[in-house]
Amino acid sequence: MSHALGSPLVVIAISGRALAQSARRGGFSVRVLDAFADRDSQDAGPAQCIARHNAIALDSERMFAALDARAEPVIVVGSGFERSPQWLDRLAGYGTLCANDADIVRVLKEPLLAAALLGALGFEVPRTQLTPPEDPQGWLQKEIGGAGGVHIRPAAHAVHRARHYYQQSVHGRPYSVTFLADGERAYLMGFNEQTCLVVGDMPYCYAGAATGSVASGVERDLQAGLDRLVRVTGLRGLNGLDFMLDGERCWVIEVNPRPTATFELYDEDIARGLVYWHVRSFLFPVPELEELLRKRSAAARAYRILFAERALRVPEGVQYPAWCKDLPNAGTAIPAGAPVLSVFARGRTHEAAQSQLTQRIAEANALLVGWTSPAAAGCAI
Numbered sequence: 001m002s003h004a005l006g007s008p009l010v011v012i013a014i015s016g017r018a019l020a021q022s023a024r025r026g027g028f029s030v031r032v033l034d035a036f037a038d039r040d041s042q043d044a045g046p047a048q049c050i051a052r053h054n055a056i057a058l059d060s061e062r063m064f065a066a067l068d069a070r071a072e073p074v075i076v077v078g079s080g081f082e083r084s085p086q087w088l089d090r091l092a093g094y095g096t097l098c099a100n101d102a103d104i105v106r107v108l109k110e111p112l113l114a115a116a117l118l119g120a121l122g123f124e125v126p127r128t129q130l131t132p133p134e135d136p137q138g139w140l141q142k143e144i145g146g147a148g149g150v151h152i153r154p155a156a157h158a159v160h161r162a163r164h165y166y167q168q169s170v171h172g173r174p175y176s177v178t179f180l181a182d183g184e185r186a187y188l189m190g191f192n193e194q195t196c197l198v199v200g201d202m203p204y205c206y207a208g209a210a211t212g213s214v215a216s217g218v219e220r221d222l223q224a225g226l227d228r229l230v231r232v233t234g235l236r237g238l239n240g241l242d243f244m245l246d247g248e249r250c251w252v253i254e255v256n257p258r259p260t261a262t263f264e265l266y267d268e269d270i271a272r273g274l275v276y277w278h279v280r281s282f283l284f285p286v287p288e289l290e291e292l293l294r295k296r297s298a299a300a301r302a303y304r305i306l307f308a309e310r311a312l313r314v315p316e317g318v319q320y321p322a323w324c325k326d327l328p329n330a331g332t333a334i335p336a337g338a339p340v341l342s343v344f345a346r347g348r349t350h351e352a353a354q355s356q357l358t359q360r361i362a363e364a365n366a367l368l369v370g371w372t373s374p375a376a377a378g379c380a381i
Helices: 002-006 017-025 039-044 060-065 086-094 102-109 111-120 216-233 261-267 274-281 289-295 350-369
Strands: 009-012 030-034 047-049 074-077 096-098 139-143 164-168 173-182 186-199 202-212 236-246 249-256 300-307 339-347
Touching: 009 017, 017 030, 017 039, 017 261, 017 274, 030 039, 039 047, 060 086, 074 086, 074 274, 086 096, 086 102, 102 111, 102 216, 111 164, 111 216, 111 249, 173 216, 173 261, 173 274, 186 216, 186 261, 186 289, 186 300, 202 261, 202 350, 216 236, 216 249, 236 261, 236 274, 261 274, 261 300, 300 350, 339 350
Parallel strands: 009 030, 009 074, 030 047, 074 096
Antiparallel strands: 139 164, 173 186, 173 236, 186 202, 202 300, 236 249, 300 339
């Protein structure tokens, strides 16, 4: 596996743009297989859409058909594998897979096992069960392997189906911590204030994040808990931990054993980009990352995903501001409620970054006003 740092790299994810751009910074030649194949993914490397028909999800047949084991690439995966960790076992036959072991992903995405493991490691976890609670008030219904918040509903008015589970709602603000693991310890990139919006019938849709901070005691406890988690599970690479922060009380919601979207908030500050270090962490421990983290910029960053309020079709010749990313291709039909693009901002302080983000969101929304509505919009891919 030592040849991996000089090999071509394939990114496979629901959206592979950020991983591909980071990999280019690390010196890799990149190919993207994702659900969008948007403009900036194409600029980072050849991009191919492998979406399931009429869905923002990966199609396994299209994915494996697009791979060539003879090329022996490095394979980096993002979101899209939570419901099907068995795909990770197959991907290992197509190249050097830089992803956490499928069995680890299964455990961390099985609600009762994950809750028991996190509790045993010292984290405080909301009550979790597979059956509907007798009194559903104050409970949330979630889907095993769900991502992005699109699967979360209040349990009081939800219909129970296979793969649903239930978690007691807790007070606090939604946060996450982005970290890189090397099988021995967790290197904290930073803490993120998450933004959740109501989009259509999805009341908890993930819509972006901003760099934030937590009390020193919370940071100390999370560092110690994540170090224990890494040693017990053998986690490697970029990962995320979602939690609710209520003062100095921290409720851990879930572990995402893969690169999360928030890694991009820190990527520019790390030499060669975080995908380089993600790949490197699968080869050997990376204690030198500690020094890079101490020297990085103190700038605050934020981003927001814009969703279509109505069905849209992307016109020809759109000139996007440089601070917009995930740029849809001309002619793309985007249904109401689907993501359109992402807006990024930065500033010396959290407040300055948020102010700039608010201004840029308004400018980006003004850009979308002139886009026509297709007579019958297909999926946003």
